[in-house]
Amino acid sequence: MSRELSSRSHLDTTPPRYNGPLFPLDKSAFQKTIPVLATRVPAHHTSFILHSDLTRKYLIGLPKVRPVVSDPSAPDGDRLVLLGVSDPAELSPESLQLMESKGTGFTHYNVVLDYDYWTASELLQAILPEQLREGAPVGFAATGHIAHVNLNDEYIPYKKTIGQLFLDKNKTIKTVVNKLDNIDTQFRFFEMEVIAGNPDFVVEHHESDCRFTFDFSKVYWNSRLHTEHDRIVQMVQPGEVLADVFAGVGPFAIPAAKKGCAVMANDLNPVSYTYLCQNIKDNEVTDEVRAFCEDGRDFIRNVFTRVHDTPFPAYTGPKLSKTALRKLQKQAARGKVDKETSAAQNTRNKIDHFVMNLPDTAILFLDTFRGVLADKAIREAYSTMPMIHCHCFTRELEPEEAENDIRQRVEKALGVSVQLDGVELRKVRSVAPGKEMYCISFRLPSEVACNEE
Numbered sequence: 001m002s003r004e005l006s007s008r009s010h011l012d013t014t015p016p017r018y019n020g021p022l023f024p025l026d027k028s029a030f031q032k033t034i035p036v037l038a039t040r041v042p043a044h045h046t047s048f049i050l051h052s053d054l055t056r057k058y059l060i061g062l063p064k065v066r067p068v069v070s071d072p073s074a075p076d077g078d079r080l081v082l083l084g085v086s087d088p089a090e091l092s093p094e095s096l097q098l099m100e101s102k103g104t105g106f107t108h109y110n111v112v113l114d115y116d117y118w119t120a121s122e123l124l125q126a127i128l129p130e131q132l133r134e135g136a137p138v139g140f141a142a143t144g145h146i147a148h149v150n151l152n153d154e155y156i157p158y159k160k161t162i163g164q165l166f167l168d169k170n171k172t173i174k175t176v177v178n179k180l181d182n183i184d185t186q187f188r189f190f191e192m193e194v195i196a197g198n199p200d201f202v203v204e205h206h207e208s209d210c211r212f213t214f215d216f217s218k219v220y221w222n223s224r225l226h227t228e229h230d231r232i233v234q235m236v237q238p239g240e241v242l243a244d245v246f247a248g249v250g251p252f253a254i255p256a257a258k259k260g261c262a263v264m265a266n267d268l269n270p271v272s273y274t275y276l277c278q279n280i281k282d283n284e285v286t287d288e289v290r291a292f293c294e295d296g297r298d299f300i301r302n303v304f305t306r307v308h309d310t311p312f313p314a315y316t317g318p319k320l321s322k323t324a325l326r327k328l329q330k331q332a333a334r335g336k337v338d339k340e341t342s343a344a345q346n347t348r349n350k351i352d353h354f355v356m357n358l359p360d361t362a363i364l365f366l367d368t369f370r371g372v373l374a375d376k377a378i379r380e381a382y383s384t385m386p387m388i389h390c391h392c393f394t395r396e397l398e399p400e401e402a403e404n405d406i407r408q409r410v411e412k413a414l415g416v417s418v419q420l421d422g423v424e425l426r427k428v429r430s431v432a433p434g435k436e437m438y439c440i441s442f443r444l445p446s447e448v449a450c451n452e453e
């Protein structure tokens with residue numbers, strides 16, 4: 001063991017055992033005094049002791065504890081430099097010599113740590129009985145100002161304590177909720193109980209440079225899907241058209257629109273739809289996103305005709321700033337830009353991608369694609385079939401088995417047993433023990449879409 005490590009190891013900085021009320025906590029009971037050695041130095045020598053290679057390694061080195069304090073017994077301005085050892089004999093001879101030559105002797109100093117010093121997790125360890133310390137909640141997922149935890153039964157008696165700790169220790173958190181086991185089977189949001197803070201569920205959450213507002217108690221949101229949202233958005237190219245069948249409040253739709261895609265976004269939950277519309281406005285993508293509130297099957301059936309009959313304007317490059325847009329509008333008003341002809345060229349009347357993130361049942365919606373391009377006039381726009389990115393769960397844990405399971409279910413829904421074109425299978429995350437979330441991407445087979453039966 002290095003001298004440096006052994007020199008600091010005697011400082012016991014764990015919080016004292018707590019035996020006070022569980023709620024509200026008696027914060028004064030967490031005060032702890034730690035006696036340390038200090039070298040007394042004239043003010044003009046402190047910097048030398050702090051920065052010399054010989055002495056630096058012996059400094060107290062506790063986070064949030066300043067290593068230099070004024071010396072209460074020396075009104076003439078001496079300072080105490082706090083050390084991480086309890087006895088001068090623990091210093092190396094060179095370090096001792098240096099401190100003796102620059103300083104005026106050693107003394108003891110009491111460092112006082114209190115409730116503010118420790119993390120929520122350290123405090124919780126001091127509160128919980130021994131049998132509950134291992135496996136105690138150490139953190140939370142944050143959605144806007146809400147921290148959410150999923151407490152196991154044995155921690156329920158401590159829920160208010162845990163709530164208070166998370167609230168006190170995180171400035172941006174105003175509400176702490178415990179997710180209950182009930183999940184709304186249709187719209188996928190959780191039942192939750194407030195364990196600390198305000199019962200305010202309307203959050204403003206930021207993801208991928210977009211601002212999302214929503215009522216976390218009434219719509220689906222999962223911050224753990226951030227990477228998956230980004231992955232799909234990166235696959236969709238500026239100028240392409242994306243149809244999001246189960247859009248929620250817009251975590252695929254809005255970032256895609258911001259990068260220059262046109263988006264048809266749908267969600268059956270009327271509350272999701274309301275926030276989706278608000279988020280479209282707040283992120284200034286009203287021209288790029290059209291929102292719907294209907295069953296996914298109806299949406300899939302209608303969306304081909306809608307985009308064909310009312311195409312999106314041609315893509316004219318990255319979204320312009322308001323100033324640049326105003327300039328162009330002025331030029332157009334003066335007849336300098338022929339708006340009609342430029343917009344009429346290459347309007348976007350076909351869908352390039354579908355995203356279907358309702359992993360519980362999305363595969364079961366795939367049969368709706370049968371015959372969606374039976375109409376010849378619409379079919380002509382599709383020299384290339386759309387890609388479908390369909391999320392799903394599987395109980396198969398081995399990748400090969402998972403792939404077989406998912407492929408079979410997809411092919412059954414589509415009614416084709418052919419090898420799917422361009423198929424890619426991506427594990428998104430492990431949802432629970434024995435349950436994996438995947439995304440299967442494939443090109444919609446034309447024999448399915450053009451089937452006229």
Ligand SMILES: C[S@@+](CC[C@H](N)C(=O)[O-])C[C@H]1O[C@@H](n2cnc3c(N)ncnc32)[C@H](O)[C@@H]1O
Pocket residue numbers: 186187188219220221222225245246247248249250251252266267268269272294295296297357358359
């Ligand atoms: C798992 S969430 C995903 C939401 C969003 N894509 C995301 O990543 O946050 C599934 C969404 O599908 C919506 N939904 C459920 N059943 C639906 C249906 N039959 N048709 C359309 N939307 C539906 C839910 O309201 C929910 O917002």
